[in-house]
Amino acid sequence: MAELHIKQIGKSFGGVEVLRDISLHVKDGCFTSLLGPSGCGKSTLMRIVAGLESPSTGRVIIGGRDVTVLAPERRNISLMFQSYALLPHLSVSENIRFPLRMRRTGSRAEQDDLIAKALTLVQLEGLQDRMPRALSGGQQQRVALARAIVAQPEVLLLDEPLSNLDARLRTEMQVELIELHRRLRLTTVFVTHDQDEALTLSDRVAVMTNGRIEQEAPPSDLYDRPRTRFVADFLGAANVLELAREPGTLAIVEGQIRLPDPPRARFIALRQEDLELTRNPEHFDHSLPVQIVARVFLGGRTRYKLDVEGLTLFAIVPRGAYADAESGTHVAWNRGAIHPLSE
Amino acid sequence: MAAVDWVRAQARKESLALLAPGILVLVIAFLFPVGTILITSVLERTEDGAFELTASHFGKFFVDDYYLKVAWRTLRLALVITLATVIFGVPLAYIMRRAHPALRFAILLTVILPLMTSVVIRTFGWLVVLGNGGLLASLVAPFGVTGRSAVLMHTETGIVIAMTQVLLPFMVLTVLGVLQGIGRDLEEAGRTMGAGFWQVLRVVVLPLAVPGIVSGSLIVFALSISSFITPSLVGGVRLPVMAGSIYQSIGGSFDWPFAAAQSTLLLAATLLLIIPYARLARTP
Numbered sequence: 044m045a046e047l048h049i050k051q052i053g054k055s056f057g058g059v060e061v062l063r064d065i066s067l068h069v070k071d072g073c074f075t076s077l078l079g080p081s082g083c084g085k086s087t088l089m090r091i092v093a094g095l096e097s098p099s100t101g102r103v104i105i106g107g108r109d110v111t112v113l114a115p116e117r118r119n120i121s122l123m124f125q126s127y128a129l130l131p132h133l134s135v136s137e138n139i140r141f142p143l144r145m146r147r148t149g150s151r152a153e154q155d156d157l158i159a160k161a162l163t164l165v166q167l168e169g170l171q172d173r174m175p176r177a178l179s180g181g182q183q184q185r186v187a188l189a190r191a192i193v194a195q196p197e198v199l200l201l202d203e204p205l206s207n208l209d210a211r212l213r214t215e216m217q218v219e220l221i222e223l224h225r226r227l228r229l230t231t232v233f234v235t236h237d238q239d240e241a242l243t244l245s246d247r248v249a250v251m252t253n254g255r256i257e258q259e260a261p262p263s264d265l266y267d268r269p270r271t272r273f274v275a276d277f278l279g280a281a282n283v284l285e286l287a288r289e290p291g292t293l294a295i296v297e298g299q300i301r302l303p304d305p306p307r308a309r310f311i312a313l314r315q316e317d318l319e320l321t322r323n324p325e326h327f328d329h330s331l332p333v334q335i336v337a338r339v340f341l342g343g344r345t346r347y348k349l350d351v352e353g354l355t356l357f358a359i360v361p362r363g364a365y366a367d368a369e370s371g372t373h374v375a376w377n378r379g380a381i382h383p384l385s386e
Numbered sequence: 387m388a389a390v391d392w393v394r395a396q397a398r399k400e401s402l403a404l405l406a407p408g409i410l411v412l413v414i415a416f417l418f419p420v421g422t423i424l425i426t427s428v429l430e431r432t433e434d435g436a437f438e439l440t441a442s443h444f445g446k447f448f449v450d451d452y453y454l455k456v457a458w459r460t461l462r463l464a465l466v467i468t469l470a471t472v473i474f475g476v477p478l479a480y481i482m483r484r485a486h487p488a489l490r491f492a493i494l495l496t497v498i499l500p501l502m503t504s505v506v507i508r509t510f511g512w513l514v515v516l517g518n519g520g521l522l523a524s525l526v527a528p529f530g531v532t533g534r535s536a537v538l539m540h541t542e543t544g545i546v547i548a549m550t551q552v553l554l555p556f557m558v559l560t561v562l563g564v565l566q567g568i569g570r571d572l573e574e575a576g577r578t579m580g581a582g583f584w585q586v587l588r589v590v591v592l593p594l595a596v597p598g599i600v601s602g603s604l605i606v607f608a609l610s611i612s613s614f615i616t617p618s619l620v621g622g623v624r625l626p627v628m629a630g631s632i633y634q635s636i637g638g639s640f641d642w643p644f645a646a647a648q649s650t651l652l653l654a655a656t657l658l659l660i661i662p663y664a665r666l667a668r669t670p
Contacts, residue, residue: 115577128575145580
C-alpha cells in the first residue's frame with residue numbers, strides 16, 4: 044500500500060498528443076476512478092502507471108519512489124486487464140501463484156496459504172485445479188481479481204474489469220469490489236467509461252477528456268457541482284444549456300426564452316432532479332411553459348422528456364410527485380439549481 | 387424421431403459429398419502408389435515367372451554398411467535441419483509478431499522468396515557462395531582459413547545451410563500463426579506480475595507456442611527427410627541420402643523392388659518418429 048503521485052504526465056504517439064500535463068494524487072488506500080469516453084487517454088495513463096508505456100514528460104511516484112523509468116516488473120503494482128489475461132496453460136491456482144512465483148514471495152507453503160486466502164476472498168474455493176477455459180466469464184474475472192490482489196501490490200490498477208460481464212453480474216461484482224476494497228484498503232485506480240460504475244465504486248473520480256483531467260472530486264461533488272460543460276454532459280444527470288450573452292436576461296439560445304437574473308457563464312447545468320413539473324410556477328424563481336413529449340419509467344422515478352418552445356429538457360420526478368407532474372403546465376426551478384459551467 | 391433421423395442422414399450425405407473430391411485425390415495419388423510400393427517391396431519374381439513373398443529386399447538394405455550409413459545420414463541431417471529451423475525460425479516469428487506491419491511484410495517476403503525460386507537456381511546460388519573460390523571462401527581467406535576447410539560445398543554443413551534456408555518459411559509461418567493467437571495482454575500481464583522480458587518469453591510465450599513449434603518441426607522434418615534435389619546438388623555423390631539412393635536404385639540399376647523397400651523403410655521411420663512427437667502438440 045502506498046500513495047500514487049502522477050506529476051505533469053504528457054504522452055505523444057507519433058506527434059499526436061494523447062495526454063497533456065496530467066497531475067493526480069491518489070492517497071494511500073483510496074479508490075480513484077479514471078472516467079471518460081473511449082480515446083480520452085485514461086487507459087494510456089494507467090498503462091504509464093503500470094510501466095507498459097513510458098511518458099513523454101512527467102513523473103510517476105509510487106510510495107515516495109520515482110518509478111518513471113522502471114520496467115513494469117520492477118514496480119510493485121498489479122494490473123487487472125479488461126480481457127482478464129489469464130494464462131491459458133496454467134490452472135487457477137498456478138495463475139494466482141504466478142505473481143508470487145515471479146517475485147519470489149515466500150516459500151511454497153506460504154504461497155499456498157496466500158492463494159487459499161485470495162480464493163476465499165473472491166469466493167472461488169474448490170476451483171483451484173480448474174483450467175481457465177473451463178470457467179465462466181464471471182469466474183475468470185474473479186480469478187483475475189484474486190491474482191491481482193494476492194501479492195499485496197502497492198497500487199492496484201483495474202482496466203475496465205467489469206465491462207465484459209452481463210448487467211446482473213456486473214452489479215454483483217461492483218458490490219464485491221467495494222467490500223474487497225473496504226477490507227484490503229489497497230490504493231486502487233479504476234479505469235471505466237461507465238459513469239454509474241465510477242460514481243458507485245469510487246472515493247474520488249477523475250473525469251477525463253481529450254487527454255486532460257476535467258475535474259477530480261468525490262462522486263457526490265462531481266454529481267452536484269460539475270465544473271465544466273463536459274463533466275455535466277458526460278455524467279448525464281444534468282441538462283446543459285447554452286446562454287446568449289445579453290446582459291440582464293437569461294436567454295436560452297435555442298428557444299429565445301428570457302429569464303431575469305442570469306449567471307455569468309455561457310453554459311449552465313440544470314440537474315434533472317432539480318426540475319419540477321408544476322401548475323403553480325409562481326412558487327419558483329424560474330419557470331417556463333412546457334409540454335411533455337415522452338416518459339420513461341425507471342422504477343422509483345420517472346424521467347420526462349420535455350419540450351420548451353423547441354428546446355428539449357429532461358426532468359426526473361420521484362414516485363410521490365407523479366400526479367402533479369402529469370398535470371404540470373410549467374417546468375420550474377429555483378436559482379440554486381443553476382450551476383454555471385466553464386467550457 | 388423419424389424427422390430427426392432424416393435430417394441426420396441428410397447431414398451425413400452432405401458431409402460425404404464434400405469429402406468425396408479430397409478422398410478421391412488421396413486414393414489415386416497417395417494410397418494407390420504407396421500400396422503398390424508396399425506390395426512391390428515384399429514380392430520377388432521366381433524363375434518360372436510367378437511372384438512370391440520375400441524379405442530379401444529389406445535384407446539387402448540391412449546387411450550393407452553403405453545403406454545403413456545413408457539412412458543414418460538422412461536421419462541425422464533431417465534432425466539437425468529441423469533443430470536449425472527451430473533455432474532461427476522461432477525468434478524470427480516472434481520478432482515478426484511484434485514488428486510493425488510494414489516490417490513484418492518485408493521479413494515475410496524475405497523468408498518466402500527462396501520458395502518462389504526454382505530449386506536448381508537456388509542451389510546453384512549456394513554453390514556460388516559455398517563452393518571452391520566462392521564468396522564464403524574469399525571472406526574467410528584473410529583470417530587464414532583457406533583450402534578445404536573454407537569450402538562447405540559437398541559437406542553436410544552445406545546441406546544443412548541450404549536446406550534450412552528453404553524450409554525456414556514452413557517453421558516461421560506455422561509458429562507465427564500460433565504466436566498471433568497469443569494476446570499481447572498475456573505478455574503484458576506477465577510483466578506487471580513481476581516477470582522480466584526473458585522470463586515472460588520462457589514461462590508465457592514459449593509454453594503457448596509449443597503446438598506451433600511441434601507442427602512446424604513435423605513439416606520441416608517430413609520435408610527434409612524426403613528431400614532429394616538440394617542434398618544431391620549441394621552434397622554431391624559422396625554424400626547420398628535416402629531419396630537419392632532410392633532414385634539411384636530406379637534410375638541406375640532398375641531395381642524397383644529394392645527402391646520400394648527403401649521407400650517403405652523411409653516411410654516407416656518417419657511415421658515412427660512423427661507420431662509420438664505429434665502427440666506433444668495435443669496437450670498445450
